[in-house]
Amino acid sequence: MFGTDSRLQANRALTAISRTDLSRPLKCAIVDGLLGKGSYVFDYGCGRGDDVRRLVAMGYRASGWDPVHRPDSECNRSSVVNLGYVVNVIEDAQERSEALRQAWALAEDLLIVSARLGLDGRALQGTCAFADGWLTSRGTFQKFYEQQELRHWIEQVLRVNAVPAAPGIYYIFRDEQTRSDFVAARYRRRRAAPRLTKSEALFTAHRDHLEPLMQFVSERGRLPFDDELSNTRAILDVFGSLRRAFRTVLAVTESERWNEIKQERSQDLLVYLALSQFEGRTPFGRLPLSLQRDVKAFFGAYTRACATADELLFSLGSPDVVDTACRQSPIGKLTPSALYLHESALAETSPVLRLYEGCARGYLGRVEGANIIKLHRGEPTVSYLSYPEFDRNPHPPLASALTVHLQTFRVRWRDYTSSGNRPILHRKELFVSRDHPAYGKFARLTRIEEGKGLYRDTNRIGFEAGWNEALARTGLYLRGHRLLARGGLRSIP
Numbered sequence: 001m002f003g004t005d006s007r008l009q010a011n012r013a014l015t016a017i018s019r020t021d022l023s024r025p026l027k028c029a030i031v032d033g034l035l036g037k038g039s040y041v042f043d044y045g046c047g048r049g050d051d052v053r054r055l056v057a058m059g060y061r062a063s064g065w066d067p068v069h070r071p072d073s074e075c076n077r078s079s080v081v082n083l084g085y086v087v088n089v090i091e092d093a094q095e096r097s098e099a100l101r102q103a104w105a106l107a108e109d110l111l112i113v114s115a116r117l118g119l120d121g122r123a124l125q126g127t128c129a130f131a132d133g134w135l136t137s138r139g140t141f142q143k144f145y146e147q148q149e150l151r152h153w154i155e156q157v158l159r160v161n162a163v164p165a166a167p168g169i170y171y172i173f174r175d176e177q178t179r180s181d182f183v184a185a186r187y188r189r190r191r192a193a194p195r196l197t198k199s200e201a202l203f204t205a206h207r208d209h210l211e212p213l214m215q216f217v218s219e220r221g222r223l224p225f226d227d228e229l230s231n232t233r234a235i236l237d238v239f240g241s242l243r244r245a246f247r248t249v250l251a252v253t254e255s256e257r258w259n260e261i262k263q264e265r266s267q268d269l270l271v272y273l274a275l276s277q278f279e280g281r282t283p284f285g286r287l288p289l290s291l292q293r294d295v296k297a298f299f300g301a302y303t304r305a306c307a308t309a310d311e312l313l314f315s316l317g318s319p320d321v322v323d324t325a326c327r328q329s330p331i332g333k334l335t336p337s338a339l340y341l342h343e344s345a346l347a348e349t350s351p352v353l354r355l356y357e358g359c360a361r362g363y364l365g366r367v368e369g370a371n372i373i374k375l376h377r378g379e380p381t382v383s384y385l386s387y388p389e390f391d392r393n394p395h396p397p398l399a400s401a402l403t404v405h406l407q408t409f410r411v412r413w414r415d416y417t418s419s420g421n422r423p424i425l426h427r428k429e430l431f432v433s434r435d436h437p438a439y440g441k442f443a444r445l446t447r448i449e450e451g452k453g454l455y456r457d458t459n460r461i462g463f464e465a466g467w468n469e470a471l472a473r474t475g476l477y478l479r480g481h482r483l484l485a486r487g488g489l490r491s492i493p
């Protein structure tokens with residue numbers, strides 16, 4: 001059934017690479033808060049065991065098994081199991097599915113599956129076709145997946161939903177409610193509780209009791225049920241009910257902000273519900289209890305919440321809706337073809353734009369290193385751009401771009417690191433929100449550069465060479481975010 005040339009044999013022993021850093025899938029899970037310090041991690045197909053060693057050094061309990069490098073280790077059932085870049089080296093389709101099933105059988109809470117994607121493999125695709133992949137010049141087998149193909153395969157073999165974590169990486173949760181909670185939390189924005197406007201005796205006296213309540217309401221946008229706070233008993237003793245306790249909070253804080261928080265939380269929930277349409281919506285009774293309560297608090301009924309979410313989702317089908325949302329966005333750099341945003345500003349945009357980006361994220365997961373998001377206006381496409389020097393370089397160069405088309409689901413990746421004349425950014429304040437700590441610094445530099453006429457040749461300054469020429473012409477140079485005159489260390493203005 002396999003094999004363009006049956007005389008060829010794939011060499012598994014050579015597939016394990018030596019890692020100098022924790023692998024991407026495990027890093028991803030740590031960033032997503034899925035590896036608590038006490039977690040037990042089992043690395044199925046651990047190669048030479050570099051990830052296991054690193055995890056142990058970081059304070060996790062971890063072990064691993066590998067048919068080539070650690071055949072005698074025990075396979076332990078564990079809270080988290082990592083199947084990292086294993087399935088793409090197995091040329092036999094049945095064995096590949098079996099490895100996935102074995103790893104899943106060991107996972108008590110979470111399985112992380114990763115595989116190399118087609119975008120990484122273009123350079124190798126000339127080597128030699130073998131089975132459903134390629135035989136490399138070293139004699140190893142590599143199957144390069146498409147993002148969606150990997151998901152379909154996992155879901156078809158395991159019969160559970162896979163959640164995209166990042167390109168080429170999926171999470172498979174044992175518990176359906178944990179999965180829904182994880183996905184919903186992705187679309188819940190982080191907000192600090194409103195500040196106090198004046199001190200009030202009752203509030204000050206019971207602040208310790210009230211703070212968890214304020215924290216809860218700022219996270220969920222609604223009052224908690226009695227069983228949702230650890231200190232409910234103490235609050236009830238003083239105030240009689242959580243509602244009354246919160247009235248005290250309202251009296252001493254900016255009450256308008258609490259309304260905004262409620263509004264934002266209900267929008268977050270809508271974005272989550274709209275996007276959950278793609279993977280089959282969880283029936284109300286199987287949603288985590290806290291989400292069921294959110295739905296009731298904001299929409300009264302699940303059917304109503306879903307209908308509103310669907311309306312929002314279907315509205316994206318009209319190109320005008322996205323284009324209008326881009327044009328009206330108070331944040332982001334608008335060009336004729338796209339709106340560009342720093343990832344930290346995404347939460348500040350309208351539900352339409354969050355949903356638009358969410359469609360891409362729901363497909364790809366988080367794109368590591370990407371910090372600028374390009375929402376295309378003319379076609380249903382989202383790009384994740386990586387500017388590693390965004391914070392420190394006043395005009396950071398583009399390192400890579402990952403683009404996904406939301407109708408064809410084609411993913412393209414482009415590397416700019418070896419280009420001699422990379423695209424660069426200007427007016428960095430436009431990409432971030434006004435609350436960004438460096439907003440003022442970025443805006444000041446833009447004013448000065450504009451005043452010096454540096455932005456006149458808009459066609460050329462978008463690339464390193466043209467920008468360096470413009471600077472050289474004026475006799476100015478940049479140190480950090482300061483513009484200096486050559487010949488003397490005069491700061492401008």
Ligand SMILES: C[S@@+](CC[C@H](N)C(=O)[O-])C[C@H]1O[C@@H](n2cnc3c(N)ncnc32)[C@H](O)[C@@H]1O
Nearest residue numbers: 015016023045046047066068084085086089099
């Ligand atoms: C590319 S390496 C990845 C190693 C490690 N997980 C990492 O990310 O560094 C692929 C590994 O899969 C192992 N492997 C091959 N067939 C396997 C199977 N059927 N079950 C489990 N592991 C397998 C190989 O021995 C090899 O160590």
